[in-house]
Amino acid sequence: MTRSAPVDESKWFTTHCDLSAHDVSCERDDRILFENLSFTVKKGDLIQLAGPNGAGKTTLLRLMAGLNQDFDGEVRWYDENIQSCFQDYARQRLYIGHLSAIKKVLTPLENLRWFVSSWPEVSEDALWQALEEVTLAGYEDIPCQQLSAGQQRRVALARLLVTPTPLWILDEPFTALDKAGVAWLEALLALHVNRGGSVLITSHHALSDIPALRQIELGVQK
Amino acid sequence: MWEALKRLYHRMGSPKWFYEISARWLPWFAIPAALCLIVGTVWGLAFAPADYQQGNSFRIIYIHVPAAILAQGAYAMMAIAGGIFLIWRMKMAAWVAAAIAPIGASFCFLALITGAIWGKPTWGTWWVWDARLTSMLLLLFLYFGVMALQKAMETDDTSAKAGAILSLVGLVNIPIIKYSVEWWNTLHQPATLKLTEESTMAMEMLIPLLIMIVGFYLLFATLIFMRTRNEVLWHERKKSWVKKLIEAEK
Amino acid sequence: MSLVTATIKRDLIIAARNPGEWLNPLMFFLMVLALFPLAVDPDPKFLSKIAAGVVWVAALLATLLSLDALFKADVEDGTLEQWLASGESLYAMALGKVFVHWCISGLPLTLVAPLLALMMNLPDDAYAALFFSLLLGTPILSLLGAVGAALTAGVRSGGLLLSLVILPLYIPILIFGASAVYHAGIGMEYAGQLGFLASFLCISMTLTPFAVAGALKLNLSR
Numbered sequence: 001m002t003r004s005a006p007v008d009e010s011k012w013f014t015t016h017c018d019l020s021a022h023d024v025s026c027e028r029d030d031r032i033l034f035e036n037l038s039f040t041v042k043k044g045d046l047i048q049l050a051g052p053n054g055a056g057k058t059t060l061l062r063l064m065a066g067l068n069q070d071f072d073g074e075v076r077w078y079d080e081n082i083q084s085c086f087q088d089y090a091r092q093r094l095y096i097g098h099l100s101a102i103k104k105v106l107t108p109l110e111n112l113r114w115f116v117s118s119w120p121e122v123s124e125d126a127l128w129q130a131l132e133e134v135t136l137a138g139y140e141d142i143p144c145q146q147l148s149a150g151q152q153r154r155v156a157l158a159r160l161l162v163t164p165t166p167l168w169i170l171d172e173p174f175t176a177l178d179k180a181g182v183a184w185l186e187a188l189l190a191l192h193v194n195r196g197g198s199v200l201i202t203s204h205h206a207l208s209d210i211p212a213l214r215q216i217e218l219g220v221q222k
Numbered sequence: 223m224w225e226a227l228k229r230l231y232h233r234m235g236s237p238k239w240f241y242e243i244s245a246r247w248l249p250w251f252a253i254p255a256a257l258c259l260i261v262g263t264v265w266g267l268a269f270a271p272a273d274y275q276q277g278n279s280f281r282i283i284y285i286h287v288p289a290a291i292l293a294q295g296a297y298a299m300m301a302i303a304g305g306i307f308l309i310w311r312m313k314m315a316a317w318v319a320a321a322i323a324p325i326g327a328s329f330c331f332l333a334l335i336t337g338a339i340w341g342k343p344t345w346g347t348w349w350v351w352d353a354r355l356t357s358m359l360l361l362l363f364l365y366f367g368v369m370a371l372q373k374a375m376e377t378d379d380t381s382a383k384a385g386a387i388l389s390l391v392g393l394v395n396i397p398i399i400k401y402s403v404e405w406w407n408t409l410h411q412p413a414t415l416k417l418t419e420e421s422t423m424a425m426e427m428l429i430p431l432l433i434m435i436v437g438f439y440l441l442f443a444t445l446i447f448m449r450t451r452n453e454v455l456w457h458e459r460k461k462s463w464v465k466k467l468i469e470a471e472k
Numbered sequence: 473m474s475l476v477t478a479t480i481k482r483d484l485i486i487a488a489r490n491p492g493e494w495l496n497p498l499m500f501f502l503m504v505l506a507l508f509p510l511a512v513d514p515d516p517k518f519l520s521k522i523a524a525g526v527v528w529v530a531a532l533l534a535t536l537l538s539l540d541a542l543f544k545a546d547v548e549d550g551t552l553e554q555w556l557a558s559g560e561s562l563y564a565m566a567l568g569k570v571f572v573h574w575c576i577s578g579l580p581l582t583l584v585a586p587l588l589a590l591m592m593n594l595p596d597d598a599y600a601a602l603f604f605s606l607l608l609g610t611p612i613l614s615l616l617g618a619v620g621a622a623l624t625a626g627v628r629s630g631g632l633l634l635s636l637v638i639l640p641l642y643i644p645i646l647i648f649g650a651s652a653v654y655h656a657g658i659g660m661e662y663a664g665q666l667g668f669l670a671s672f673l674c675i676s677m678t679l680t681p682f683a684v685a686g687a688l689k690l691n692l693s694r
Contacts, residue, residue: 029377030460062692065557066557066559067553067556067557067692068692070379086559087559089559090557090558090559091559095553095554095557097550097553098550099548099549099550099553100549100550101549101550101551101553101554102549103482103486103545103549103551105486105489105490106482106485106486106489110482110485113478114475114478114479114482115554117474117475117477117478117479118474118475118558118559118560143489308686360640360643363636363639363640364640364641366636367636367637367638367640370633370636370637371623371624371633371636371637374624374627374630374633375626375627375690376626380626380690383686383690384623384687384690387619387623387683387686387687388619388623388637390683391616391619391641391680391683392640392641394679395640395641395644398644398672399640399641399643399644401644402643402644402647402648402668403643403647405647406647406651409651
C-alpha cells in the first residue's frame with residue numbers, strides 16, 4: 001500500500017499534543033498494576049507501552065484516553081484534568097481499541113462515515129480516498145461481514161487517515177494485519193510523528209525502525 | 223456540629239473502625255430487640271382484646287404490620303445507601319446496601335405469608351388480590367430483581383453499582399406502583415374487610431403493636447449490623463487487619 | 473452530523489437490513505395473542521372482555537423480548553467504547569438509542585395492535601383507546617426497558633435477568649394502559665388513564681436516560 005493522496009501536512013491539525021500523566025497508580029482486584037507513573041506525551045513523540053500480558057497496558061491506555069476514571073493520580077491535557085476538558089480533549093485524540101466497533105451489516109464506507117461523524121469537516125471525498133489507500137477500493141458496497149478480519153481492521157484504521165487529531169491512542173493496532181498492512185501502518189506512524197503528531201501505542205510488534213520511539217515498561221514493580 | 227458529622231462520616235467510611243465499633247454497639251440493639259419482641263408478642267397474643275369483627279384472627283397484625291413497614295423502609299434505605307455509594311464512592315455504603323437486600327426481602331416475604339394466613343379465615347381463601355398485598359408482592363419482585371442483578375455481575379464493583387442504580391430506579395417507581403395498584407384495586411373489588419383499618423384502634427390493641435414495631439426496627443438494625451460485619455470481613459479479607467483477626471481466632 | 477444523529481441513522485439502516493429485528497417481536501405478539509383463545513375460551517363474548525388486558529400483556533412481552541439486544545452488540549463490538557471516547561453526552565445517546573428502539577418495536581406494535589385486536593373481538597369503541605394508550609405507553613416500555621438492557625448488557629444470558637429486573641417496573645403502565653382500553657370498551661371516559669400515561673412518559677423521558685448512562689458505563693471492560 002502506498003500513499004496515493006499525501007495529506008497537506010501543514011493544515012493537518014491545529015494544536016499539538018500536550019498530554020501528561022502525574023503519579024498515576026492503579027490496582028485491580030487487590031493487585032497493583034502500576035504505581036506513581038509519570039510521563040508526558042508531546043509533539044513528535046511515539047510512546048510504546050511494553051510489558052507482559054496482564055501488566056496493565058490496556059488499562060493505562062484507557063485511562064490516558066479518559067475512558068477509565070477508576071485510578072489514583074491525574075491525567076492532564078494542557079495542564080487541565082482531562083475529565084474537566086473532556087469535550088476538547090476528545091476532539092484532539094483518536095482512540096482505537098482492540099474492539100473495532102465495526103457493524104457487520106454495514107459497508108466499509110458507512111462504517112467510516114459513522115466513525116468520523118464527530119468531525120464534520122471531514123469530506124466524503126476524503127473517506128473514499130482513505131478506503132482506496134487501505135486497498136478497499138471496490139469494496140464500498142459490500143457489507144463488512146464478507147470481509148476478512150484483516151480487512152475489517154483496515155476499515156477501523158482508515159480513520160487515521162481522515163480524522164485531524166494530533167494524538168493517536170492505539171491498542172494493538174497491528175492485530176490481524178498482513179505483511180503489507182504492517183509495513184503501511186509503520187510508515188503511517190512514522191509520517192504522523194514526523195509531521196508533529198504523537199502516538200501512544202500498545203503493541204507486541206517491534207517498532208524499532210522509528211527513531212522517535214520511547215518505551216514505557218510495565219509489570220516490573222511488584 | 224457539622225464538623226462532628228463530617229468526622230463521623232469519614233469514620234463510617236473506614237471498614238476497620240466500623241468492625242470494631244459495631245461489636246460494641248451490637249448488644250445495645252440486640253437485647254432491647256429481644257425484650258420488645260417478647261413483651262409485644264405476649265401482650266398482643268394473650269392480653270390484647272379480640273377484635274369485634276374479626277375475632278382472634280386479627281392478632282396476626284402484630285407480625286404482619288411491623289414486617290410490612292420494615293419491608294418498605296428497608297428498600298428505601300437500600301436505595302439511599304446505594305445512592306451514597308454512587309455519589310461519594312463510599313464502599314461501606316455499598317456493603318450496607320448489599321446487607322439490606324436479603325433482609326428486606328425476608329420481611330417482605332413474612333408480610334406476604336402472614337397476610338395470606340390472615341386471608342384464609344377472613345376471606346375464605348389463601349390469596350386475595352387486595353391492594354396492600356399486591357403492592358407487597360410487587361415489592362418482593364423488586365427485591366428479587368436487585369438481588370438477581372447483584373449476583374449476576376462479575377466484579378464486586380459493578381455488582382454494587384448495578385444494584386444501586388436499579389434500587390434507585392425502583393425507589394422512584396415505588397410510589398407510582400403503589401398508587402396505580404390502589405387505583406386498580408378500587409376499580410375492581412372494593413374490599414369490605416381490610417387487615418389494617420386506618421380508623422380508630424383501641425389503645426389496648428395499639429400499644430403492643432407499637433412495641434412490636436419498635437422491636438422489629440431494633441431487630442432489623444441488629445441484623446444489618448451482623449450482615450454488614452460479614453460483608454466487611456469478606457471484602458477486606460486480604461487486608462492485614464483481617465488476617466491478624468483470623469490469626470487471633472486460631 | 474453529531475455522533476448521536478449518526479448513531480440513530482446507522483441503527484435504523486441496520487434494522488432495515490436485518491428485518492428480523494423488528495419483525496420477530498411482531499410475530500411473537502401475534503402468537504402470544506393466539507394462545508389465549510386456545511388456552512382459555514374462544515367464545516367471542518368472553519374474548520371481548522379480556523381483549524384489552526391480553527393485547528397489552530402481549531405488547532409488553534414482545535417489547536421485553538426485543539430489549540435484550542438493545543445494547544448487547546454495542547457493548548461487544550466496541551461501539552460503546554467509541555461513544556464514551558467521543559465525549560458526546562451519554563444522556564443524549566441513551567435517548568437516541570431508545571428512540572430507535574421505539575421506532576422498530578413500539579411503533580410497529582402500536583400500528584398492528586388494532587388489527588390483531590379484531591381477532592380478540594375488541595369492542596368497537598375501544599380501538600381509538602387501544603391505539604392512543606399504546607402510542608403513549610410503548611415509549612415508556614422502551615425507556616424503562618433501556619435501563620434494564622443497559623444493566624444486563626454485559627451479562628451472559630441476560631435475557632431472563634432483564635425480565636426479572638424490568639417487569640415489576642412495567643406494572644403501572646400495564647394497569648393504566650389496559651384499563652384505558654377496557655373502559656373505552658364499556659363506554660366510559662378514559663382520558664384520565666391516558667393523562668397518567670402521558671405524565672409517566674414525561675417523567676421517564678427526563679429521568680431514565682441518567683440511569684441508562686450510568687448503567688452503560690458499567691459495561692466497559694476494565
